[in-house]
Amino acid sequence: MTKARTDPSADPSQDAARPDPTIREVEPERPLVDVMNGKARWEIPVLDHGFVALVDVMPRLIPEGKTADTAVVQAARVSYGEGTKKVNEDRGLVRYLLRHRHTTPFEMIEFKFHVAMPIFVARQWIRHRTANVNEYSARYSIVPDRFYRPSVENVRRQSTTNRQGGDDSIEVGTAEEFIKLLEDSENLYSRYLELTEQGVAREMARAALPVSLYTEWYWKCDLHNLFHFLSLRMDPHAQQEIRVYADAMYDLIKPIVPVSAEAFEHYRLDGMFLTSLEVDALRENKPIDSDNKREQREWDEKRRRLGLD
Numbered sequence: 001m002t003k004a005r006t007d008p009s010a011d012p013s014q015d016a017a018r019p020d021p022t023i024r025e026v027e028p029e030r031p032l033v034d035v036m037n038g039k040a041r042w043e044i045p046v047l048d049h050g051f052v053a054l055v056d057v058m059p060r061l062i063p064e065g066k067t068a069d070t071a072v073v074q075a076a077r078v079s080y081g082e083g084t085k086k087v088n089e090d091r092g093l094v095r096y097l098l099r100h101r102h103t104t105p106f107e108m109i110e111f112k113f114h115v116a117m118p119i120f121v122a123r124q125w126i127r128h129r130t131a132n133v134n135e136y137s138a139r140y141s142i143v144p145d146r147f148y149r150p151s152v153e154n155v156r157r158q159s160t161t162n163r164q165g166g167d168d169s170i171e172v173g174t175a176e177e178f179i180k181l182l183e184d185s186e187n188l189y190s191r192y193l194e195l196t197e198q199g200v201a202r203e204m205a206r207a208a209l210p211v212s213l214y215t216e217w218y219w220k221c222d223l224h225n226l227f228h229f230l231s232l233r234m235d236p237h238a239q240q241e242i243r244v245y246a247d248a249m250y251d252l253i254k255p256i257v258p259v260s261a262e263a264f265e266h267y268r269l270d271g272m273f274l275t276s277l278e279v280d281a282l283r284e285n286k287p288i289d290s291d292n293k294r295e296q297r298e299w300d301e302k303r304r305r306l307g308l309d
């Protein structure tokens with residue numbers, strides 16, 4: 001229970017220098033090291049003006065010679081201290097937990113990112129509700145003049161089989177015309193500035209800016225939910241402009257939780273789920289019992305991955 005302060009005028013920041021004698025401070029069994037090597041941030045540039053920066057991790061300090069995966073093991077065994085298990089037993093436990101969707105131990109690790117991305121990427125990203133987010137306010141501040149513009153060869157053609165996306169490049173002339181359209185929309189920025197200078201509220205003036213404009217946020221998520229985010233957004237079905245952010249985030253966390261990351265790759269990212277219809281088709285070596293064309297295509301794709309066709 002919190003004790004009442006005897007002197008209400010006392011500076012609380014001085015308490016750190018006078019630890020409460022009822023608090024037992026326990027020394028670590030081994031020296032602790034910083035998982036981010038003492039750096040303020042680890043940053044990867046993304047797209048033309050964006051970035052993903054890892055700015056904090058929990059646990060930030062870990063026993064020398066271990067990785068942050070140790071927090072998963074500690075939570076699963078509900079243990080304090082380092083325990084007596086060997087490294088390969090810890091690895092086996094992490095892999096078992098991930099394989100069997102025993103998820104809460106992975107929630108004990110958290111990552112905080114600072115990200116700059118186009119608004120149309122942020123719109124997809126914000127659908128992931130299990131993170132804590134704080135975004136740059138275009139009500140309080142003038143937004144910086146940064147817009148996403150793909151290179152000519154990165155302008156994609158609308159797919160005819162998949163309504164959501166496109167993978168192939170489009171002919172150069174059409175790509176250039178599209179980039180000119182983006183440029184025209186960027187030119188709205190100078191009018192945005194003029195009108196805010198003439199007194200139009202920033203919260204209204206921003207409505208005239210295109211979704212290629214960059215925004216920024218802090219985004220904090222635990223490892224379980226981050227794996228869920230990554231499995232959806234590193235997937236080839238995700239839009240390329242968000243996929244590059246997910247890939248960068250994965251590159252940042254992988255060296256910090258290498259054991260969990262390897263299990264994630266084996267059992268989620270590069271793994272495969274088979275429906276009961278697919279299991280029957282496989283077992284009985286017959287076509288899938290579905291007249292749905294998309295389901296048939298998905299089964300064909302899995303068969304190819306399994307080397308059956």
Ligand SMILES: Cc1cc2nc3c(=O)[nH]c(=O)nc-3n(C[C@H](O)[C@H](O)[C@H](O)COP(=O)(O)OP(=O)(O)OC[C@H]3O[C@@H](n4cnc5c(N)ncnc54)[C@H](O)[C@@H]3O)c2cc1C
Pocket residue numbers: 127128129130131164225228229232233237238239
């Ligand atoms: C390729 C792709 C295409 C997409 N296309 C569209 C589209 O056309 N239109 C569109 O609107 N969206 C689209 N989405 C967004 C998608 O439908 C999800 O909203 C998004 O991927 C977030 O997924 P999630 O809810 O599982 O994640 P999170 O919000 O991170 O949630 C993680 C998990 O927590 C649980 N959870 C979180 N909140 C709740 C809650 N309130 N109630 C119950 N369970 C909860 C669920 O189990 C959920 O899976 C698309 C996503 C992808 C990857």
